[in-house]
Each structure stands twice: as structure tokens, then as C-alpha cells.
Amino acid sequence: MSKVSRQDIEKVARLSRLAFSPEESERFAAQLNSILEYADKINALPTDDIEPTAHGLTLANVFRPDEPRPGLTPDEALANAPETEAQCFKVPPIIQEMG
Numbered sequence: 001m002s003k004v005s006r007q008d009i010e011k012v013a014r015l016s017r018l019a020f021s022p023e024e025s026e027r028f029a030a031q032l033n034s035i036l037e038y039a040d041k042i043n044a045l046p047t048d049d050i051e052p053t054a055h056g057l058t059l060a061n062v063f064r065p066d067e068p069r070p071g072l073t074p075d076e077a078l079a080n081a082p083e084t085e086a087q088c089f090k091v092p093p094i095i096q097e098m099g
Helices: 006-015 022-043
Strands: none
Touching: 006 022
């Protein structure tokens, strides 16, 4: 890959409306070049015989099977409710009518 120069950093900074000092531009250029060198090392690895994967390990479903089971009766569901009305939870109104 081509090296990133200080001028490249300054151009991108200008387009991004960022202000870097010359020292910061030099430091960012060195850091980006280091990252690109590492990416080149990874790209150089022989991966022809390796199948592409989304995960490094085989994934298995760890969830239990979805089986229907009986639920709570309305009386059991409302047993701890402070107030009920017509087999529903009764809550204080939060929106008042305007008028």
C-alpha cells in the first residue's frame, strides 16, 4: 500500500474541517502507516485453503425448544396488583383531558 503523508492527513483534516498542528499531522501519518503495514502483513497470509467464516467457532443453538405451556390465570396474574378493574390492572391516569 502507498504511504500516508502529512499532506494527505492535512487534506483529509481540511475536508473534515479539523485543525491539526504539524506535529499532530506527522503523528497521525505515522500511526496510519503503522496500521496499513499491519494490514499488509495480514493480507500476505496464505488463506487460499481457508473457508470464509463469520464466526471462529461453530455456533449451536443454546435455547430450549419453544413449547407451549399453560400461563397464569387472570386471578393469578392480578393477585399482587394494588387495584384491579374488570380483570385488568388499574393505574392512575397520566394524561388529563383538556377543556
